Amino acid sequence: MPRIVFMGAGSVEFTKNLLSDLLSMEFADSATIVLHDIDAERLETATAMARWMVDKLGRGTRIESRTDRRAAVEGADYVINEIAVGGFNATKTDFDVPARFGVRQTIADTLGIGGIFRALRTIPVMVSLGQDLAELAPSSMLINYTNPMSMIPRAVYEGSPFKRVVGVCHSVRDTQARLANLVGVPVEEVAFQTAGVNHQAFVLRFEHRGENLYPRLDEVIEADPELQRTVRVAVYKAFGHFPTESSEHGSEYLPWFLHRDDQIAQHRIPVGVYLEWSQENLDTYDEAKRALAAGEGVEIEPTSELASEIIHSIETGTPRVLHANLRNDGLITNLPADACVEVPCLVDRAGVQPTRIGDMPAQLAALNRTFLNVSELTLKAALEGRRDHVYHAAMLDPNTAATLSLTEIRQLVDAMIEAHGDLMPAGIR
Numbered sequence: 001m002p003r004i005v006f007m008g009a010g011s012v013e014f015t016k017n018l019l020s021d022l023l024s025m026e027f028a029d030s031a032t033i034v035l036h037d038i039d040a041e042r043l044e045t046a047t048a049m050a051r052w053m054v055d056k057l058g059r060g061t062r063i064e065s066r067t068d069r070r071a072a073v074e075g076a077d078y079v080i081n082e083i084a085v086g087g088f089n090a091t092k093t094d095f096d097v098p099a100r101f102g103v104r105q106t107i108a109d110t111l112g113i114g115g116i117f118r119a120l121r122t123i124p125v126m127v128s129l130g131q132d133l134a135e136l137a138p139s140s141m142l143i144n145y146t147n148p149m150s151m152i153p154r155a156v157y158e159g160s161p162f163k164r165v166v167g168v169c170h171s172v173r174d175t176q177a178r179l180a181n182l183v184g185v186p187v188e189e190v191a192f193q194t195a196g197v198n199h200q201a202f203v204l205r206f207e208h209r210g211e212n213l214y215p216r217l218d219e220v221i222e223a224d225p226e227l228q229r230t231v232r233v234a235v236y237k238a239f240g241h242f243p244t245e246s247s248e249h250g251s252e253y254l255p256w257f258l259h260r261d262d263q264i265a266q267h268r269i270p271v272g273v274y275l276e277w278s279q280e281n282l283d284t285y286d287e288a289k290r291a292l293a294a295g296e297g298v299e300i301e302p303t304s305e306l307a308s309e310i311i312h313s314i315e316t317g318t319p320r321v322l323h324a325n326l327r328n329d330g331l332i333t334n335l336p337a338d339a340c341v342e343v344p345c346l347v348d349r350a351g352v353q354p355t356r357i358g359d360m361p362a363q364l365a366a367l368n369r370t371f372l373n374v375s376e377l378t379l380k381a382a383l384e385g386r387r388d389h390v391y392h393a394a395m396l397d398p399n400t401a402a403t404l405s406l407t408e409i410r411q412l413v414d415a416m417i418e419a420h421g422d423l424m425p426a427g428i429r
Contacts, residue, residue, distance in 0.1 A: 199245045
């Protein structure tokens, strides 16, 4: 009788996808799903949607709605985190203030100055959640979707007594499907090994029945001028292994693209695109709210969300191999032991069991360490309340450092802290 809690349930489209999955599973009739959000209006909409879906499917699932977080997580078996601290306004700030300094971003939620500040406002909330879980649901599993993924799970296991946290992301699964499609081999027949840091993992093994598929991929790229004009292919050619992150997102973790007009044009990088997507999400919410109020309901279509697959495997014993983000502890031996890394994991009744990779190729590990330097300093800034480490993180961030001088970086950080105000950790604001 699993008790499954959605944190940030007011993200209605995402909540709908998870519910579509969970309500289709064999344990749905005995499950309790608890919806939590600090936005009462959005929570009301999510609750109405969940109850409509349960009625539509004729399930016996119990739906609870809680604005109080401690009441929501008490006795939980699974907690799925999808919060966005500060919402759309904070996201807009993450773009608008850096843009005044000439810093370009695309998504601004993982690395870069936007990723740093998303982490700074999210980490205190997640550490507090970890403390609640250690007290009220110590045997539960926290499944995190919120970015920056290299920082959020680590903040929980370093900043609180709670250690049962994993992060999930679609990027590896989507990349594997795309590569299989490019070389014309069914994805289920391809032997993949993919590992690294979330949003900067790499396909280490790409084979079909013993054949290395990278030469075939090279032929496809050589024949496709449009594919050649992507950041992912540029990184692949430079580092020898295909990266898991999309071109628009991956461009802002590196120093070679966003500060140069010719590179933006050559690689067709959509600067600021996440603001457009965020506005579309607001429109999607408004439409869902209208449809529910009109009695029209929402589309119910299982989407194989990673969190729901993890829960299904643990509850039913169905084995799956999924990619998850968790404490390194020697899984990738040439990355720091306390880093949060992304590796293949077997999931069954025994839980999430990671695969030991050993050493990554030296050039990939070096690139990951550059990424992790920013993550570690941001985490220390948040946990220790040290404004100087915010400067240090921004100074070491590849895109920010390629764009601004040291003095300008300090000015940008100060402006960001002032703009975010009370959302910043104590000691920083």
